[in-house]
Amino acid sequence: MPNGVCVEGIHHVEFYVANNVETAQFYERVLGFDILGSVSGAAALSDRSSIAVQRADIRLLLTAPLTTSSRVARHLALHGEGIKDIALHVRDVDGAFEAATAAGAAAVSPPADDVIDRAAIRIAQIGTCGDLVHTLVSEPPSDRQWVSGVAGDQRRGNGPDTAVDAIDHIALALPAGDLDRWVDFYVDGLGFRDTHQEQVSTEFSAMRSRVVQSRNGAVRFPMMEPAPGKRISQIESYVQHHHGAGAQHLALRSRDIITSVSIMADGIQFLPTPRTYYASLPARVGDLSSDLEALERHGILVDRDATGILLQVFTKPIGNRPTLFIEVIERRGAEGFGSGNIKALFEAVERMEHERLVNAASREHAM
DSSP states (O other), X not given: OGGGOOEEEEEEEEEEOSOHHHHHHHHHHTTOOEEEEEEOGGGOOTTEEEEEEEETTEEEEEEEESSTTSHHHHHHHHHOSEEEEEEEEESOHHHXXXXXXXXXOEEEEEEEEEEETXXXXXXXXXXXXXXOEEEEXXXXXXXXXXXXXXXXXXXXXXXXXXXXXXXXXXXXXXXXXXXXXXXXXXXXXXXXXXXEEEEEEXXXXXXXXXXXXXXXXXXXXXXXXXXXXXXXOHHHHHHHHHTSOEEEEEEEEESOHXXXXXXXXXXXXXXXXXXXXXXXXXXXXXXXXXXXXXHHHHTOEEEEETTEEEEEEEBOOSSSSSOOEEEEEEEEBOOXXXXXXXXXXXXXHHHHHHHHHHHHHHHHHHO
């Protein structure tokens, strides 16, 4: 590992959104998060406001602009709503900052001292692909508080039990030709391992994918770049609408995906899955007779690897651009990322994008 750098886990994830009050209510009402309160005091900045929400080990900071000239407002105008910061718990902030910047990361904020939940911590921030950043934090998140200055009445237990309890992975979409460069960065700069790679093609599009993960397996980043095809691929569409690289989806790990999806479906739309997908499913992954009807009803995809079975489902984009979406994933021993389902996902997204373009053209013609 470079200079002994050790990434222990995801500390929290910060989203930039247009309205964090409404977004917090969405995470509470639909995804079952607790609203911990607004960030104030030393951690607050005059050009933005932040609300902390949490469900089990999933900690999100929802940040919105307070002025039209703020960095957050400019970011939203360029990229739309999405993930800005994937904060990482590291053993040695100074060593990680040095190794990461030497490997090509931008030095956003050098190491400095802070206080969270009355404990002295060390933090720094580096820039990676696109405008994505990693805040490096020396201590694991506290059970009581994980960002300084959270104030207000905490709302706990108001949302449904959606059975999601951890961040499984965060996928990054990159422009063509950038994949190998950023894999090398995470390996050389932050001590990750390069664990999976493949090329996926449909009738119309293709992509290259590689996965890096921390040495302890707690942090996993599937990374994808478009490959030549007849049409614009899902990854290329993301890069175009996002205006550069960024986090394509957040995967939430579920202990019971059928429960998760059945509850969330009241407030979020999932990608449809062709019924023909389920006809060949038992032959491909084995006997699922106890779950098959429910899996088909909720459009849940299934894959098998050498270590077990994986179940997953993807939402439609959750913002006003066809960029960021959420994955719900249940692992029954499987360590992979559903490579057998990636083609099905691509085809579903391609159908949705084609319908969007046809509808937009119809509206323009009617005007």
